[in-house]
Amino acid sequence: MPSVASTQVVLISGLSGSGKSVALKQLEDQGYFCIDNLPATLLLQAVQSLRDEGHRRIGISADVRGVHSLPALPAAVATLKSQGLDVRALFLEAKPDALQMRFSETRRKHPLSVAHPELTVAECIVLEQELLVDVASLAHRIDTSDLSANALRSWVKRLLDLDQSRLTVIFQSFGFKHGLPLDADLVFDVRCIPNPYYDPKLRPLTGRDQPVIDFLEAQPLGQKMYTDICNHLVDWLPAFDSDNRSYLTVAIGCTGGQHRSIWLAEKLAVRFGNDRQVLSRHRERRGETS
Known part of the structure; x- marks a missing residue:
């Protein structure tokens, strides 16, 4: 046995x-x-x-x-x-x-x-x-x-495939116009960041494409939002660790779920992936993961 x-x-x-x-x-x-x-x-x-x-x-x-x-x-x-x-x-x-x-x-x-x-x-x-x-x-x-x-x-x-003994942080992008994710534990609204959608050249792209990344990286509000969310998670993730949770879903929402939320979810996954078990998922891209 x-x-x-x-x-x-x-x-x-x-x-x-x-x-x-x-x-x-x-x-x-x-x-x-x-x-x-x-x-x-x-x-x-x-x-x-x-x-x-x-x-x-x-x-x-x-x-x-x-x-x-x-x-x-x-x-x-x-x-x-x-x-x-x-x-x-x-x-x-x-x-x-x-x-x-x-x-x-x-x-x-x-x-x-x-x-x-x-x-x-x-x-x-x-x-x-x-x-x-x-x-x-x-x-x-x-x-x-x-x-x-x-x-x-x-x-x-x-x-x-993940190690169940460690907390897995899932960064999920979504669009508010399609409703809140049912499985979110924490939700951050990033609609205040300037929207690449209004640039015709950037509109058909996503937050994974370099021109959109360059646009958002140049936005002071985008950098401040990223820093503030990082600080919040650094402060509170140890509490979720001690609560013996296996998963924590951090939802990042913009209007359509194509540009700002994807960019920030990916950026956060890279930041916390250095010392934590992380996944990223993009709801409005039919659950696309990375």
């Missing part, structure tokens, strides 16, 4: 239609033994049985389909962690309009509509969010509203 320290358990949960099946399939493709829709009351028994069979990497999906057993999930996860297993929990979610569109496109019923046929899809989504509040608090949340299936697969793989 694999040693406790060598066993990794990845728990996938989240809202119906948010991409849980895609994430679980990615685990399976990476060699995990996966179980979909496992009642939370069977989690400890299933993990022990799979470990007895010699499985080192285990992926399990638990969600509202097993709603009556969900209250047992927090205690089960705590028990696995107390045993020394590497337990990672991911909670996938998306904006209600994105979820409704996905149900409309696939013509599938919402799982809660079986027990509550009188509810609309929108009402089922609201109820599901309420039922999964405690589960969401256990996990790293991933907003899949604007993620393609390929981007989600890539993001899950990158997250699982």
Whole structure:
């Protein structure tokens, strides 16, 4: 049987239609033994049985389909962690309009509509969010509203390749006109920095392109914003370290999420990547990462 320290358990949960099946399939493709829709009351028994069979990497999906057993999930996860297993929990979610569109496109019923046929899809989504509040608090949340299936697969793989014992800081750019990211822990508004969008030559580019970088690097407000955010993170990251968190998502927002926010997210990732585990993600670029 694999040693406790060598066993990794990845728990996938989240809202119906948010991409849980895609994430679980990615685990399976990476060699995990996966179980979909496992009642939370069977989690400890299933993990022990799979470990007895010699499985080192285990992926399990638990969600509202097993709603009556969900209250047992927090205690089960705590028990696995107390045993020394590497337990990672991911909670996938998306904006209600994105979820409704996905149900409309696939013509599938919402799982809660079986027990509550009188509810609309929108009402089922609201109820599901309420039922999964405690589960969401256990996990790293991933907003899949604007993620393609390929981007989600890539993001899950990158997250699982990281050292769980260290805090991972995720710098995420976004555009305010498309709404706040659901998975943000800290949000910084950089719309006060002069906007490259108004230069016709810079408009089709992004914050990764050198002409845009040169433009923004020359802006005093841009430099001050960068310095102030750096100082804030330097002061507060140790507190997040001591809170035993695995992930911290720092969201940087401008108007459209193409220029200023991307530039600053990339710049911050370079700055903190020297001594920390960091990732960057650009929501309005369909989840593009670097």
